[in-house]
Amino acid sequence: NAGVMQNPRHLVRRRGQEARLRCSPMKGHSHVYWYRQLPEEGLKFMVYLQKENIIDESGMPKERFSAEFPKEGPSILRIQQVVRGDSAAYFCASSLYGTVGTGELFFGEGSRLTVL
Amino acid sequence: SQQGEEDPQALSIQEGENATMNCSYKTSINNLQWYRQNSGRGLVHLILIRSNEREKHSGRLRVTLDTSKKSSSLLITASRAADTASYFCATDAGSGGSNYKLTFGKGTLLTVNP
Numbered sequence: 194n195a196g197v198m199q200n201p202r203h204l205v206r207r208r209g210q211e212a213r214l215r216c217s218p219m220k221g222h223s224h225v226y227w228y229r230q231l232p233e234e235g236l237k238f239m240v241y242l243q244k245e246n247i248i249d250e251s252g253m254p255k256e257r258f259s260a261e262f263p264k265e266g267p268s269i270l271r272i273q274q275v276v277r278g279d280s281a282a283y284f285c286a287s288s289l290y291g292t293v294g295t296g297e298l299f300f301g302e303g304s305r306l307t308v309l
Numbered sequence: 310s311q312q313g314e315e316d317p318q319a320l321s322i323q324e325g326e327n328a329t330m331n332c333s334y335k336t337s338i339n340n341l342q343w344y345r346q347n348s349g350r351g352l353v354h355l356i357l358i359r360s361n362e363r364e365k366h367s368g369r370l371r372v373t374l375d376t377s378k379k380s381s382s383l384l385i386t387a388s389r390a391a392d393t394a395s396y397f398c399a400t401d402a403g404s405g406g407s408n409y410k411l412t413f414g415k416g417t418l419l420t421v422n423p
Contacts, residue, residue: 249409297357298411299354
């Protein structure tokens with residue numbers, strides 16, 4: 194019974210390149226969340242998606258960042274033209290229901306992006 | 310400003326001792342959760358306490374919630390070296406807020422020495 198799967202676990206990019214982070218939710222979960230964790234910080238909410246829909250992207254930077262959760266396949270967090278400040282751990286979580294009070298979030302192991 | 314803030318930032322104890330971590334928050338909440346994160350790993354859910362609950366137990370964990378003081382505490386009894394990790398509290402927004410969106414504090418780094 195696989196948990197939330199994220200890949201790659203580690204990604205190194207040079208400034209100006211693109212980073213693509215993938216997340217497969219737990220089986221049966223249709224709610225996906227992306228969080229970012231800067232060094233020595235707690236996690237910060239970025240975006241909440243259901244299949245083919247972005248529900249809430251209020252935590253996502255307006256430029257260079259985008260997220261999708263297609264009908265088939267994993268959720269993708271895409272960062273274009275990366276800068277050093279994008280270096281962080283990006284965590285994906287999924288839940289059975291959209292309200293976390295009725296079930297906790299299950300987190301993946303994270304994708305650690307380093308921008309040189 | 311931070312919704313959840315853990316205190317202390319770091320805690321070092323000996324195996325067998327109890328560890329207490331505190332969390333304060335600013336706005337009303339529906340639920341408060343505690344998560345553990347081992348170095349370089351993802352977050353593991355420990356326990357959820359609802360706003361109408363005052364205390365909850367799970368194994369060696371005891372969580373209290375005081376909504377009048379907007380604070381929570383996590384007690385780990387009889388600690389083990391394997392409990393070494395960062396512990397985060399996370400809150401979701403209360404009435405009128407987005408209860409799917411968790412706000413995390415910066416965490417408490419617990420070190421349990423064998």
